[in-house]
Amino acid sequence: MLSNEKDLSCFVGNILIFIQMFFVPKGVSAAQPTVKLSSVKGDVFLKRGGGLREFPATDGMELVQGDWLRTAKTGTAKLSYEDGTEATLGSSSYLNIQRLTTNDTVGVSAHRQARVTSWNDGHQSSVELWSGSVWNKVESLVNVDDRISMKLRPQPQ
């Protein structure tokens, strides 16, 4: 029995939450993946393709698998997908593009330590947030077979 708010918070924080929602698309072609940076403000840096060098991020940069995106205390940026989906990366965040196979990623979620994963037409694209925050806005959902999966990891105590 959960007796107070702290217990409830602890309980929720230690459960792996899996939410799956089913939406709409089928027959959506798997085009080349395209995710670009936009609304880059303040100090935002990008390691490209897993490489060691960190570049200043600028609007219009196209992200590739293996990129690491970092925002400083004053930095924010948006990830803009071709289908209109946007994810806003908050300040003091660190994000890895782990897989990028289609252009029509639908990101969902999250807060600190969230893994954002989505599928479309049998393909998967995902980013993992190592620290900081990200907000996602889904602009377009195509048809009922679209699936969005959101996994939140509990915070280390």
Place this chain on the structure above:
Amino acid sequence: MGYETKDNWLNGGYADGQGVKAQFNEPSGLALGPNGELYIADTGNRRIRVLSSQGEVTTLAGFGTTMIDNTSYIKGGFKDGLGSEARFNFPSGIAVSAAGTVYVADTYNHCLREINTEGVVTTIAGNGVHGKQNGFLEQAQFDGPFAIIPNRDGNLLIIDQLNNSVRFLEWHP
């Protein structure tokens, strides 16, 4: 030698050749072959290179010439086949068996690759989707495998970096 400096950063390059004429691009893995040659995971070039005992650097596997915008890194890809046509995405860890088979931790393809002594690249474990799944080779999932080493019995130990794990692959080629 011959590397360019840009914005105070020494950019890598790609060139085969003798000794200092050769260029690399943020190499991150090194393994000694049975005949004294050195195998190098040339990460930024998405290639596997070989340095012979005579000092000649050649490309064993990996292809691709398209650069990531405004960088010196070649874009990654995935393709099995002849070494000259195969594609890697951030190959980082490398190991060589006593028989001369080369194993590669192909980090951002989230899989393990093998280059046989004929120079043909195949995928031996990992289905390309990042995750953490044990099981048969086609079911196994990794998340950024970064290093690989065979043990005494020829099985493979893998640093599965983003899973914070060491994985074990029973391997009897």
